[in-house]
Amino acid sequence: MKTDNISFGAKFINPINVGKFNGKTYRQVDVSFVEISPFSVNDISALKDIATYWENDKFAGNIYFSAEKIYKTKSQDGIRIFALTTQVDSFEKLDADKILGVIETEKRGERAIHFNDLQAKPDCVYAVQPEYKGIGDAISNSLKKIYNKMTAKSAPDLSVKRFYERNGFVESDKHPNFYTWLRIDKYI
Secondary structure, eight states, rough: OBOOOOOOOOEEEEEEEEEEEOOSEEEEEEEEEEEEEETTTHHHHHHHHHHHHHOHHHHHHHHHHHHHHHHHHHTTTEEEEEEEEEEOOOGGGOOGEEEEEEEEEEEOOOTEEEEEEEOHHHHHHOSOOSSSEEHHHHHHHEEEEEOOOOEEEOOOOOOHHHHHHHHHEEEEESSSSSEEOOOOOGGO
16 A cells, blocks of 8 residues: 555554552553554654664564555555554654554454564563563454454464463464464354
């Protein structure tokens, strides 16, 4: 899809809950699920910042490079990029420091997508007591409100397998590490 449209930045999709540590326990707080515009210099800058700050996690870098390619070619070709952020307004100027996770998806039919890359902020993944938890779950749950089918291919990692299974994805019998989620009510 080629476009010459001017974009003013990320678009708010929906609020969603994640766990935030308050010093003793986790309590549910609202964060924002937004679609990043690969045609916005500000959004690409935020992706570049997280690719730099999250340096040991290649998925954020992959997403940044995809956005740059889309910006330069002006062709989106079914690619959409979403983020989870603690930011609650002024999405035209996305704050990289407030981004908790990002995902790049690719259209695979009517209301169907494939997860190309998914990354939560490393501090939320690797810290002994992360400030936020449930980032990947919140991203998955937000996408379930939009799509009827989602697929993902992952490395053979037990924690990744648990993530997909916890979120209702089923691993393929024929293709190890390939997961599918289907909206049940659509097929009843």
